Amino acid sequence: MSSAPNPPYRDPGLSVARRTEDLLGRMTLQEKAGLLFHTMIVMGxxxxxxxxxxxxxxxxxxxxxxxxGMSHFNLIGSAPARQMARWHNRVQDLAAGTRLGIPVTLSTDPRHACSDNPNTAVMAGPFSQWPEPLGLAATRDAALVERFADTVRQEYLAVGLRLALHPQVDLATEPRWPRVVGTFGADADLACVLVRAYLRGLRAATLGPDGVAAMTKHFPGGGPQKDGEDPHFRYAREQVYPGGRFDEHLAPFAAAVAAGTSQLMPYYGMPVGTRYEQVGFGFNRDVITGLLRERLGFDGIVCTDWGVLTDAEFEGQVRPARAWGVEHLTPHERARKALEAGVDQFGGEARPDLVVDLVRTGQVSEHRLDASVRRLLREKFRLGLFDSRYVDEDRAACTVGRADLRAAGLAAQHASATLLTNAGRDSAAHLPLRPGLRVYCENLAPGTLASTATVVDDPARAEVAILRLAAPYEPRPGPIESYFHAGGLEYPPGELARIRAITDTVPSIVDIYLDRPAVLTPLAADAATLLVTFGIGDGALVDVLTGRAAPGGRLPFDLPGSAEDVGSGRPDVPFDAPEPLFRYGHGLTW
Structure with missing residues (x-):
């Protein structure tokens, strides 16, 4: 007796539209609801x-x-590539054994740089290391950004990651905002150019089995945060537009939609002082349906940022839902409002029961559900997941961190280094450094200088000092807030005095890792040479210092001259400081 034929949705010879409709018609309410949730998952x-x-x-x-019945997961944490591939295949085995065998779509936050905030990014680990997005912006090189995204595509594909929870194309107009590090800087025109290049690299020729989907964020622009605080936290829920620049912040997202991004993520913040309802963007019908769907013509997937429906417990502490402007609503009511706004999926939640209840009680129609499920299934078919859901462990081990990809990442690190001042040629601190100097260094692995300098442990015995410093921020308490570098942009007096004791003793090269702008006026006065970098390794920095590579970066934002300049700026207006220390685009080379 012959076995029953495969249903149409399993036939790769049929169109995506036909396969999608066939599968949609076979799904139960519970299976549809499961598809609408996209939460975190870890490896063992x-x-x-x-x-x-x-x-x-x-x-x-x-x-x-x-x-x-869930099939979308955000992988947190990392492991060697072979183990990641093996784990991915085991998850897909689970999915293959379900009634309809809907494959899993695995997503990830950025994981090719050095960010250490587990709420927003994963450190590169086994993947090739590149500069942060700010560093990509500092290169002004769209071809380099496309190469970067193509590298991401290759390494993600190898381990089964098919959805990038990036790029982040918010404009860095409020210098105190902790998320500046993930942006392409303050200029909308540059962000538009780079997001197009980024999306080309991720999808390859077209979004299909060889491409990675992109969830561009945070629609319609998360940069203009009141006082520069981040709306992960209730005290920072307001986005403000005193300069009337809402459309300028929207521009990179319009570019992303036109360039074919398949997904968008609205941010937590709620608009204040605009014509839009004063609720978080994920609940905002005028923004999601009116602006995104109707005005921009977007028919892809809209997924909320993580944790907007229900409270969560983390390390013994309750973290309230980030339901800004709708805190008074129940989780059921929040889910209904978001669906009515035009959202397709809820990030960071695992509560299909909420949607099932809404449909069974007649508060949301199953027809409305089908519109979102159709989009989600369509993307799985486009990515080829139903036809080839597994990855090859050997290929993963050979691809992730491959030598040519690491070399390209190193070249990008060199290109992103931004030289702001350079000492006179008669100074030992003039770049490129001459060989054979006695060098005192801080936060730089001494071995990286071994072939070109003698490292000493006392500035008084050195001919030059090299200081690697982090940008200043105000430490915050709590298991979540502590990872967000927020608050003032000035170094505290004690740290400045410590640095000045060195710069007064010996000509000094000061390198600042900028994860957001900083007030560097005192350091610019005291350092013989001043650089800023955006997530580059010690070896890459030494290559630049010694002339094996030339700095190629230019500032992706203004550097403010004082705290007063920062406080007087309008959060939605780029380049608003009256007298910045260094202007957008500044950068020296040789």
Missing amino acids: PGGTLAPADPHAGLLSARDMVVGL
Whole structure:
């Protein structure tokens, strides 16, 4: 007796539209609801499936895939490439064993740089290391950005990551905002050019089996935060537009839509002083349906930022839902409002029961659900996940961190280094450094200088000092807030005095890692040579200092001259400081 034929949705010879409609018609309400949730997932040791972790608020893969019918997950953490591939295949095995066998779509925050905020990025680990997006912007090189995104595509594909929770194309118009590091800087025109290049690199020729989908964020622009605080936290929920520049912040997203981004993420913030409802963007019908769907013509997936429906417990502390402007609503009511706004998926949540209840009680129609499920299924078919869901462990091990990809990342680090001042040629601190100097260094691995200099442990014995410093910020308490570099942009007096004791003793080269702008006026006066970098390794910096590579970066924003300039600026207006220390675009080379 012959077996039953495969249903049409399993036939790769049929169109995406026909396969999507066939599968949609076979799904139960519970299966549809599961598709609307996209939350975090972790790996177990050696590529095993991790058990549930109630302390961290995480369910197991089996609970979510088999029990809740979910098939979109944001992978947090890292491991060697072979283990990542093995784990991915085990998750896909779980999905293949469900009634309809809907494959899993795995997503990830950026993981090719050195950011250490687990709420926003993953450190490069086994992947090739490149500068932060600010550093890509400092190169002004669209071809380089496309090469970067193509590298991301190759390495993600190898381990089964098919959705990038990036690029972040917010404009860095409020210098105190902790998320500046993930942007392309303050200029809308540059951000538009670079997002187009980024999306070309991620999708390859077209978004298909060889491409990675992009969830561009944070629509319609998360940069103009009141006082520069971040709306991960209730005290910072307001986005303000005193300069009337809403459309300028929208421009990079319009460019992303025109360039074919398949997904968008609205931010937590709620607009204040605009014509839009004063609620978080994920609940805002005028923004999601009126502006994005109707005005910009976007028919892709809209996924909320993480955790907007329900409170969560993390490390023993309750983290309230980031439901700004709708805090008074229940989780059911919030889900309904977001669906009515035009959202397709809820990030950081695993509550399909909320949607099932809304449909069963007649508050949301199943027809409305189908519109979102159709978009989500369509992307899985376009990515080829139904036809080739597994990855090859050997290929993963050979691709991730491949020598040519690491070399390209190193070249990008060199190109992003931004030289602001350079000492006179008669100074030992003039770049490029002459060989054989006695060097005192801080936060720089001494071995990286071994072939060109003698490292000493006392500035008084040195001919030149090299100081690697982090940009200043105000430390915040709490397991989440502590990762966000917020607050003032000035170094405290004690740290300035410590640095000045060195610069007064010996000509000094000062390198600042800028994860957002900083007030560097005192350092510019005291350092013989001043550089800023955007996430480059010690070896890359030494290459630049010694002339093996030339600095090529230019500032992606103004550097303010004082705290007063920062406070007087309008959060939505770029280049608003009256007398910046260094202007956007400044950068020296040789």
